[in-house]
Amino acid sequence: xxxxxxxxxxxxxxxxxxxxxxxxxxxxxxxxxxxxxxxxxxxxxxxxxxxxxxxxxxxxxxxxxxxxxxxxxxxxxxx
Amino acid sequence: xxxxxxxxxxxxxxxxxxxxxxxxxxxxxxxxxxxxxxxxxxxxxxxxxxxxxxxxxxxxxxxxxxxxxxxxxxxxxxxxxxxxxxxxxxxxxxxxxxxxxxxxxxxxxxxxxxxxxxxxxxxxxxxxxxxxxxxxxxxxxxxxxxxxxxxxxxxxxxxxxxxxxxxxxxxxxxxxxxxxxxxxxxxxxxxxxxxxxxxxxxxxxxxxxxxxxxxxxxxxxxxxxxxxxxxxxxxxxxxxxxxxxxxxxxxxxxxxxxxxxxxxxxxxxxxxxxxxxxxxxxxxxxxxxxxxxxxxxxxxxxxxxxxxxxxxxxxxxxxxxxxxxxxxxxxxxxxxxxxxxxxxxxxxxxxxxxxxxxxxxxxxxxxxxxxxxxxxxxx
Numbered sequence: 001x002x003x004x005x006x007x008x009x010x011x012x013x014x015x016x017x018x019x020x021x022x023x024x025x026x027x028x029x030x031x032x033x034x035x036x037x038x039x040x041x042x043x044x045x046x047x048x049x050x051x052x053x054x055x056x057x058x059x060x061x062x063x064x065x066x067x068x069x070x071x072x073x074x075x076x077x078x079x
Numbered sequence: 080x081x082x083x084x085x086x087x088x089x090x091x092x093x094x095x096x097x098x099x100x101x102x103x104x105x106x107x108x109x110x111x112x113x114x115x116x117x118x119x120x121x122x123x124x125x126x127x128x129x130x131x132x133x134x135x136x137x138x139x140x141x142x143x144x145x146x147x148x149x150x151x152x153x154x155x156x157x158x159x160x161x162x163x164x165x166x167x168x169x170x171x172x173x174x175x176x177x178x179x180x181x182x183x184x185x186x187x188x189x190x191x192x193x194x195x196x197x198x199x200x201x202x203x204x205x206x207x208x209x210x211x212x213x214x215x216x217x218x219x220x221x222x223x224x225x226x227x228x229x230x231x232x233x234x235x236x237x238x239x240x241x242x243x244x245x246x247x248x249x250x251x252x253x254x255x256x257x258x259x260x261x262x263x264x265x266x267x268x269x270x271x272x273x274x275x276x277x278x279x280x281x282x283x284x285x286x287x288x289x290x291x292x293x294x295x296x297x298x299x300x301x302x303x304x305x306x307x308x309x310x311x312x313x314x315x316x317x318x319x320x321x322x323x324x325x326x327x328x329x330x331x332x333x334x335x336x337x338x339x340x341x342x343x344x345x346x347x348x349x350x351x352x353x354x355x356x357x358x359x360x361x362x363x364x365x366x367x368x369x370x371x372x373x374x375x376x377x378x379x380x381x382x383x384x385x386x387x388x389x390x391x392x393x394x395x396x397x398x399x400x401x402x403x404x405x406x407x408x409x410x411x412x413x414x415x416x417x418x419x420x421x422x423x424x425x426x427x428x429x430x431x432x433x434x435x436x437x438x439x440x441x442x443x444x445x446x447x448x449x450x451x452x453x454x455x456x457x458x
Contacts, residue, residue, distance in 0.1 A: 018372070021276075
């Protein structure tokens with residue numbers, strides 16, 4: 001994880017609607033294959049919702065980390 | 080010395096901002112110290128939430144359209160001449176006719192547009208209601224629908240995140256009133272793992288859908304449609320059939336944003352509190368055009384317009400300001416033909432929907448008529 005270069009940060013903290021997962025889906029759809037995206041969310045629910053979608057849609061789930069009052073979820077677009 | 084304000088876009092955000100500025104800076108505008116120019120691509124102004132009611136024959140098209148010039152304070156100069164280039168470094172906006180508008184302060188309110196062409200088969204195989212023509216087309220299709228499965232699917236991003244739910248609940252009542260519920264199966268799909276982005280709204284919706292027999296699937300992001308076979312496929316690998324498909328097409332920002340190199344897919348990088356374009360203190364961005372992770376909705380445009388008008392007024396008349404946007408959004412949500420609920424939230428306060436009631440429904444219908452006061456900067 002420490003060697004992984006983040007290409008795009010999606011800061012969805014404070015996003016009640018459309019919410020962090022919707023912002024992540026939007027970013028993944030628009031990104032080029034190979035892009036590493038970091039999603040920032042203040043909602044704990046994102047730590048289960050986002051990896052669940054990443055796995056279902058067949059992208060590469062990298063990691064989840066708790067930061068100071070928010071969470072960081074990293075995904076790589078592989079297809 | 081004259082201060083020139085250029086507002087690009089004549090939708091809710093641009094119109095409210097322009098009217099508030101003309102009123103706040105009345106002395107400066109009437110004495111010629113401040114000039115407000117609005118550039119737009121449309122001589123008409125449409126109350127877009129009204130499309131939902133056009134679909135169900137509850138509102139006629141002419142009830143939700145006004146001439147833009149009739150909504151603007153007479154001190155605002157209106158130019159119906161689409162912007163084709165925004166040059167922030169030289170502080171100029173160029174229009175299709177070749178006219179150049181120099182500015183000291185720029186407000187970008189170019190909004191969003193549907194791009195059904197981004198999903199293969201969507202244009203040929205689907206109905207939607209995000210413009211007048213498509214709302215009337217869906218109205219006619221529903222009037223002539225004899226029964227079968229109506230499937231709903233949403234593109235990302237899309238404006239007015241509550242509209243898909245409102246359409247579904249109103250369709251249920253529409254077919255109930257026509258004694259067709261035994262012939263119609265409503266099937267709702269949603270991109271994330273619940274029925275709406277707001278968890279309390281989603282929880283309430285599950286109960287309502289189960290009570291009303293509305294089927295649903297989650298984690299469904301449309302990837303392609305096969306209109307010949309009446310089949311839709313999702314990014315997640317699922318496939319669903321339908322007799323009628325209604326979608327919210329994905330949205331992009333205005334073409335002029337991409338053409339001017341202001342932001343990918345037409346969304347402009349925006350400070351979520353000051354509402355200024357990143358790196359340009361004299362350029363404000365409001366409404367659907369921002370890249371702020373917040374609802375693309377008329378309500379958002381309205382509250383952001385209030386903030387930008389106050390900020391610009393203070394800066395022009397007093398030199399500086401501390402006024403900032405707190406992320407406020409307010410939405411009425413129709414839950415059928417007779418009841419509605421209501422939510423508000425901001426960056427720090429999550430939404431708590433109130434129980435649906437007839438009173439909230441009538442408030443929403445009332446606001447549909449009062450909107451013209453909002454556009455004029457009065458309400």
